[in-house]
Amino acid sequence: MASSRIVPVRAAIPLLVAMMLLTGVCNTLLTKYQDNECVRDCDNPDPNKRHLFEQPVIQTLQMFVGEMGCWLVVAVMSLYSRYVSKTKPSSSSYQAVSTSDDNATAVEDEEDDDRTAADNASIRSHTALTGRRRARSSSACSKDTNTLGGGGGSQVLRGWRVLLLSLPAICDILGTTLMNAGLPLVAASIYQMTRGALVLFVGLFSVVFLRRRLHLFQWLSLVGVVAGVAVVGLAGYIQPDKKNAADPGPGGEPVAVDPLGVLIGVLMIAGAQIFTATQFVLEEWILERSAIEPIRVVGWEGLFGFSVTLLGMIVLHLAIGRTPAGHKGIFDMVEGWRQFWTYRPIFVSSVLIMISIGGFNFFGLSVTRSVSATSRSTIDTCRTLFIWIVSLGLGWETFKWLQVAGFVLLVYFTFLFNGIVQPPFAFLKVREVEELLPEEPIEHN
Numbered sequence: 154m155a156s157s158r159i160v161p162v163r164a165a166i167p168l169l170v171a172m173m174l175l176t177g178v179c180n181t182l183l184t185k186y187q188d189n190e191c192v193r194d195c196d197n198p199d200p201n202k203r204h205l206f207e208q209p210v211i212q213t214l215q216m217f218v219g220e221m222g223c224w225l226v227v228a229v230m231s232l233y234s235r236y237v238s239k240t241k242p243s244s245s246s247y248q249a250v251s252t253s254d255d256n257a258t259a260v261e262d263e264e265d266d267d268r269t270a271a272d273n274a275s276i277r278s279h280t281a282l283t284g285r286r287r288a289r290s291s292s293a294c295s296k297d298t299n300t301l302g303g304g305g306g307s308q309v310l311r312g313w314r315v316l317l318l319s320l321p322a323i324c325d326i327l328g329t330t331l332m333n334a335g336l337p338l339v340a341a342s343i344y345q346m347t348r349g350a351l352v353l354f355v356g357l358f359s360v361v362f363l364r365r366r367l368h369l370f371q372w373l374s375l376v377g378v379v380a381g382v383a384v385v386g387l388a389g390y391i392q393p394d395k396k397n398a399a400d401p402g403p404g405g406e407p408v409a410v411d412p413l414g415v416l417i418g419v420l421m422i423a424g425a426q427i428f429t430a431t432q433f434v435l436e437e438w439i440l441e442r443s444a445i446e447p448i449r450v451v452g453w454e455g456l457f458g459f460s461v462t463l464l465g466m467i468v469l470h471l472a473i474g475r476t477p478a479g480h481k482g483i484f485d486m487v488e489g490w491r492q493f494w495t496y497r498p499i500f501v502s503s504v505l506i507m508i509s510i511g512g513f514n515f516f517g518l519s520v521t522r523s524v525s526a527t528s529r530s531t532i533d534t535c536r537t538l539f540i541w542i543v544s545l546g547l548g549w550e551t552f553k554w555l556q557v558a559g560f561v562l563l564v565y566f567t568f569l570f571n572g573i574v575q576p577p578f579a580f581l582k583v584r585e586v587e588e589l590l591p592e593e594p595i596e597h598n
Contacts, residue, residue, distance in 0.1 A: 170520055173517050176512040179509040182544070209330050210483060215506055217455045219508065220511070221455035222511030223449075224456075310440075322455075324429070324435065331424065341544045343385055343388070343550075345541075346563055347423050353379060354430030354431075358434045359434065371570050377569070385560065390416045393414075448518055472484075
């Protein structure tokens with residue numbers, strides 16, 4: 154079956170990589186910028202009595218708005234396939250984000266079980282393993298009688314089956330909200346590095362729930378990742394950075410940070426990776442048994458996540474936000490929206506976050522399809538490095554040698570786990586490494 158793609162051509166790959174880096178860096182830095190914005194008692198001479206923007210639930214909601222923006226990309230791709238690609242020769246050098254009309258017709262036909270193993274493998278775009286695992290997945294799906302559609306082979310994820318994507322969306326809500334709550338307590342670079350704990354939980358959950366097999370060097374890599382996260386957290390605890398409100402008022406003194414608060418923030422961010430890893434495993438399980446484009450998955454999860462988060466905000470406001478104890482807290486929906494609409498920097502940064510998250514999803518998926526998942530791991534490392542450099546330049550944090558050591562540990566053992574670097578000892582080496590992080594990952598934030 155022929156397919157046409159609008160992006161990327163080979164010459165566009167450097168631009169896509171640059172845009173993925175830019176939007177990924179902006180996601181974290183803009184969220185941290187919001188956390189540094191003073192929203193109440195900004196003229197108080199005591200900097201510790203000024204109140205900064207702390208609305209992790211609203212920040213989660215704006216992330217899902219950004220993810221829903223992927224439907225705009227889907228609409229553009231559909232229009233392109235319908236009206237533009239028909240006029241292009243079949244030998245066009247363009248590559249697709251969405252399938253052509255002929256391909257789309259075949260995907261919509263749920264009774265087409267004669268698709269070849271290669272077609273099944275290509276449409277099962279979130280499969281996490283390469284080589285041997287891809288062949289194994291194609292074979293398994295062709296024989297599996299317990300697919301989501303109730304028949305053999307991959308089924309199109311549509312109708313009531315789409316509701317299954319609400320499960321990873323709920324995990325995304327819990328994980329993102331917990332990370333947003335932990336970000337104000339730590340520096341932006343420590344936040345980004347601590348998210349590296351995701352490798353640990355993805356590895357463990359893939360073994361337990363997806364029946365994957367880890368080699369000895371991968372188990373050692375997980376121990377190394379834990380050590381790296383611990384060193385990064387220790388660096389923040391020993392040498393905490395002070396909060397700098399963007400508009401600190403008279404005196405301009407930064408707000409003192411409690412080292413214990415930094416430790417709590419690191420634990421919250423690391424703990425949030427449990428929900429993110431669960432989200433990954435659920436997406437992997439669903440998409441190995443069904444057919445749907447990754448960018449549509451992001452769009453559906455954005456829609457479900459937005460709906461559930463908005464409903465949760467209303468319930469929590471009625472239950473907690475209206476009480477004297479919860480007044481002007483993170484569950485006070487009225488106060489949160491007042492801050493959102495009243496303070497221009499927060500509103501503008503929120504719009505930029507929505508745009509950057511949508512862009513990160515599009516560029517990330519395009520880069521992974523045109524290069525490889527291992528290349529994307531390298532790009533993610535550069536993302537963390539750029540966030541660190543910008544934060545240092547803005548004075549949001551100070552340089553810590555111990556943090557450098559933790560970062561090096563995280564990068565090395567993550568690369569080792571994914572097979573980007575070889576194990577240091579011969580007895581640890583294997584002929585083929587099965588990647589547990591996806592070839593075409595569902596991008597989020």
